[in-house]
Amino acid sequence: MTGTPLPADLPDDRLPDVLGKALAGLYTGPARLPARPGGRTEALAALHAWTGAGYANRNFLHGNVSRLSMYLRHGMLGLREVAAHARSVMRGRERDEFLRQLAWAEFYRLVLRQEGARVLGNLEDPKYPARWTPDLPDDVRTGATGLPCVDAWLRHLMRDGWMHNHERLWFAAYLVHWRGVHWRAGYALFREHLLDGDIANNALSWQWVASTFSNKPYFMNRDNIDRYSSGRWCGTCTAECPFRAPYETLEGQLFGGRA
Numbered sequence: 001m002t003g004t005p006l007p008a009d010l011p012d013d014r015l016p017d018v019l020g021k022a023l024a025g026l027y028t029g030p031a032r033l034p035a036r037p038g039g040r041t042e043a044l045a046a047l048h049a050w051t052g053a054g055y056a057n058r059n060f061l062h063g064n065v066s067r068l069s070m071y072l073r074h075g076m077l078g079l080r081e082v083a084a085h086a087r088s089v090m091r092g093r094e095r096d097e098f099l100r101q102l103a104w105a106e107f108y109r110l111v112l113r114q115e116g117a118r119v120l121g122n123l124e125d126p127k128y129p130a131r132w133t134p135d136l137p138d139d140v141r142t143g144a145t146g147l148p149c150v151d152a153w154l155r156h157l158m159r160d161g162w163m164h165n166h167e168r169l170w171f172a173a174y175l176v177h178w179r180g181v182h183w184r185a186g187y188a189l190f191r192e193h194l195l196d197g198d199i200a201n202n203a204l205s206w207q208w209v210a211s212t213f214s215n216k217p218y219f220m221n222r223d224n225i226d227r228y229s230s231g232r233w234c235g236t237c238t239a240e241c242p243f244r245a246p247y248e249t250l251e252g253q254l255f256g257g258r259a
């Protein structure tokens with residue numbers, strides 16, 4: 001940026017063009033406004049609209065999650081003020097669960113503060129004999145793997161700049177364990193597209209899935225995807241499903257039974 005302030009009366013529909021030119025080279029694809037507007041005022045409105053009702057279903061794709069992450073990521077909200085709001089409007093297990101997620105975010109921030117750039121490399125050895133390749137395969141980059149569920153997760157990432165936590169977990173496991181790609185490539189893809197894409201939550205979540213920051217790799221099977229997506233893809237899917245097996249079988253295939 002040249003330091004020229006944006007005119008206060010610039011209409012929203014001109015923003016992508018003006019900002020797109022100012023930030024040329026720092027992003028890929030067409031410049032467009034996010035589905036949720038940024039700014040402290042919008043962030044506070046989103047926070048105050050959040051009652052947390054139904055958060056017990058947070059693991060389901062239809063579950064009511066806050067979608068506050070992009071405001072937290074860009075400093076438009078603080079973790080403590082979100083926690084204070086949750087304590088005042090939420091109750092019982094739903095409140096505890098929500099506070100637990102905020103605690104993960106706080107923990108990852110503290111790990112980043114302590115470890116610095118080390119979080120961008122394996123913090124520990126993987127807990128299985130992994131041979132990861134460094135580059136993102138083209139079919140993943142273009143969202144054309146031929147697996148309807150995976151391509152939908154990638155569409156959410158690239159079109160909306162947001163994925164549900166379970167979609168992030170599934171996709172990370174698919175890329176690292178099924179495709180044998182180093183988690184750093186997935187981290188970079190998320191950093192490029194997610195509106196909340198950061199260093200701490202992003203790198204450490206990928207490492208948690210990969211087992212370089214946890215004691216075993218995270219993976220799922222078809223039943224898990226079917227259940228938590230409420231049957232969104234599996235019922236009509238005709239692709240050869242790499243996830244369709246009991247956990248014990250997949251564990252043997254992916255990790256040599258050593259996970």
Ligand SMILES: Cc1cc2nc3c(=O)[nH]c(=O)nc-3n(C[C@H](O)[C@H](O)[C@H](O)COP(=O)(O)OP(=O)(O)OC[C@H]3O[C@@H](n4cnc5c(N)ncnc54)[C@H](O)[C@@H]3O)c2cc1C
Binds near residue numbers: 169205
């Ligand atoms: C591979 C992978 C990459 C991820 N990359 C990012 C990232 O770049 N930026 C990011 O903010 N989150 C990341 N997450 C964590 C999580 O998926 C998102 O924070 C969450 O989905 C955001 O949606 P929400 O605001 O509706 O969350 P809610 O469920 O409403 O939770 C409220 C807040 O708690 C925090 N939180 C929730 N879940 C987690 C979690 N699993 N780990 C850490 N903090 C959490 C976030 O700040 C979130 O906004 C990643 C998770 C995975 C598995």
